[in-house]
Amino acid sequence: MTSRIIFSTLLLFFATGFECKRRSKNTSSLDKHDLEYAGQQRPYYIHRPQNYDSATAYAVILALHGGGGSPENMAEMSELNEAADKNGFIVVYPHGYPQFTGTKTSGTWNSGPCCGKAKEEDSDDVGYIKEVIARMQNFVTVDTKRIYATGISNGGMMSYKLACELADKIAAIAPVAGHYIFSDCAPSRPVAVLNFQGEEDECILINGGNCGGCFTTFFAKFGIPIEDNKWACPSLDETIATWKTSNACTGDEEETFSNAHAVCTTVGTCADDTAVTKCVIDNLGHNWPGGEYGTDFCNRSQNSLMCKNWRETVGPLSDALQANDVMWAFFKEHKLP
Numbered sequence: 001m002t003s004r005i006i007f008s009t010l011l012l013f014f015a016t017g018f019e020c021k022r023r024s025k026n027t028s029s030l031d032k033h034d035l036e037y038a039g040q041q042r043p044y045y046i047h048r049p050q051n052y053d054s055a056t057a058y059a060v061i062l063a064l065h066g067g068g069g070s071p072e073n074m075a076e077m078s079e080l081n082e083a084a085d086k087n088g089f090i091v092v093y094p095h096g097y098p099q100f101t102g103t104k105t106s107g108t109w110n111s112g113p114c115c116g117k118a119k120e121e122d123s124d125d126v127g128y129i130k131e132v133i134a135r136m137q138n139f140v141t142v143d144t145k146r147i148y149a150t151g152i153s154n155g156g157m158m159s160y161k162l163a164c165e166l167a168d169k170i171a172a173i174a175p176v177a178g179h180y181i182f183s184d185c186a187p188s189r190p191v192a193v194l195n196f197q198g199e200e201d202e203c204i205l206i207n208g209g210n211c212g213g214c215f216t217t218f219f220a221k222f223g224i225p226i227e228d229n230k231w232a233c234p235s236l237d238e239t240i241a242t243w244k245t246s247n248a249c250t251g252d253e254e255e256t257f258s259n260a261h262a263v264c265t266t267v268g269t270c271a272d273d274t275a276v277t278k279c280v281i282d283n284l285g286h287n288w289p290g291g292e293y294g295t296d297f298c299n300r301s302q303n304s305l306m307c308k309n310w311r312e313t314v315g316p317l318s319d320a321l322q323a324n325d326v327m328w329a330f331f332k333e334h335k336l337p
Contacts, residue, residue, distance in 0.1 A: 030075060030093070035135065037128045042107075044132045045071045045093040046140060050085045057143035059089040059331065060136070062129065062170075064096070064151030064158050067108045067115040068215070071095055074155070078288050083324035090140055094132050096154070097123040111157035112181040113231035114212060125158060126165045133169055145336040150174040150327060152288055153204065157181060163191040172274075172334040174327040177204045177286050179211070180239040181231070190247040192274040192334040196323050197236045198284025200315045206280070208235035214286065214313055221309040236278060243276045261320035262289075272337060279326060285315015290322035 030045040049058070061084075065074035071093035075081055080091045096107025097118035108116035110123040118125060133147060149159040149170050156178020163173045164185035172192035179195075197206050203214040211233035219226050234242075243249075249270035256277065257264035264279040281289055292298075293314070298307035 029081060030072065031139070033135065033139065035128075035131065037131055038124055040098055040123075042095040042098060042128060043071075044095060044136070045075070046136060047075065047081045047084055047091040047093075048140060049088050049090065051088075052090075052140075054141050057141050059146035059148065060140075060142055061089060061091050061327075061331070062132070062147065062149040062159075062162075063091055063093050064109065064149065064155030065093070065107065066152045066156075067096070067154030068106045069096070069152075069155070070106055074152075077152070077291055078150075078324065079291065080150075080324060083328060087328050089328070090142070092132065092136055094129055096158075097121065097125065109151075109154050109158035109161075111154060111161050111178075114157060114181075115154045115229065126161060129162060130166060130169070143335075144169075146171055146331070147336075148172050148174070148331045150176065151178065152176040153178055153286065156204075160185075163187055163193065167191050168336075171336045172331055174323075174330060176288055176323060177201055179204060179208070179233050179236065180242055181233055185242075185246070187246065189337070190271040190274040191243075192270075192276070192330070193240075193243045193247075194277045194279070194327060194330045195236065195239065196279045196281070196289050196321075196326075198287065198289075198315065198318065199280060199282045200284060201286045202313075202315055203286040204233065206236050208233050208238060218309060218313045221312070236280070240276055240278050244270070247271055247274045247276060249274075249276055257321070257326065259320060261318060264321075264326065274334060275330075277330060279321060279323075281318050281320050283316055283320065284318035287314060287317050288323055289326075290319055290324065292317060 034043050084091045096109045099117040108118040110118035110125045149162045151159045156175030159173040159175045160180045162170050167187035167189045174194040176196045204211050210230045212230040216228040247270040249267040251269040253265040256266045261283050262281045266277040268275045
């Protein structure tokens, strides 16, 4: 009975805590749009940049939350709204296949062997994203040659799936802490890829192997066993090699960014002027580069047991590289033909 009470309490804290790291000044700017797809309520959220002008066509970044996250969580964790205001693009936050935890609705994406209800129900998440792309154009003016996708963890893997199956609509992708895990990927055109990876990520391993299992590790610290959901994943180098082949890249990787703790290398001689880039941050765990922990309980107290166990599970933060700046610079170089 005691463990059941602890488990219920943790679920409630986790469901509410994972929703935010802190209240972003731009969270209130999210414009919610209801959407029912395949019998599920899956709203999406739009952030317009400051000084938005409907007479101007804007680039759009689709930002996919991690497994067990939400659109609001993604907005606050990534701080992409602030980047949008600074650089003048639109951010759209879709909602993963819904599942209910405590009093909150979270979501997962059907990205191959992962994750959660989306995988179990074989959710048509590509179809849902396609519908979001169509509907968002009723509310904002979109440059359809400049629609991009990013995401973290399960959302990062989903962005790879979009590159595989929606290459006619997605100009480039920038996964964070998510490897390519599809054996049947056949994009209709080359797609530019930028991948961010922390060397200290114990959830998505830079050298491949058995990925996942972070929730299992987290709950185990409280003596609560849950199903260990792991899957075989390639290394970052194998992921990059796959996309170099897919994009018919030639030549060697060249260093395009470097400091004491981060390095990016790029192969830029690829078909249709695409490129394949990897950015490795040596002191980063399973987190957004330049971001903070995506939990409210860490915001309340870095010294709490909940936050201590979460930090031990996902690993360290790092400001060595700002993903939003690097990502936007990369996206600006690539658009649909």
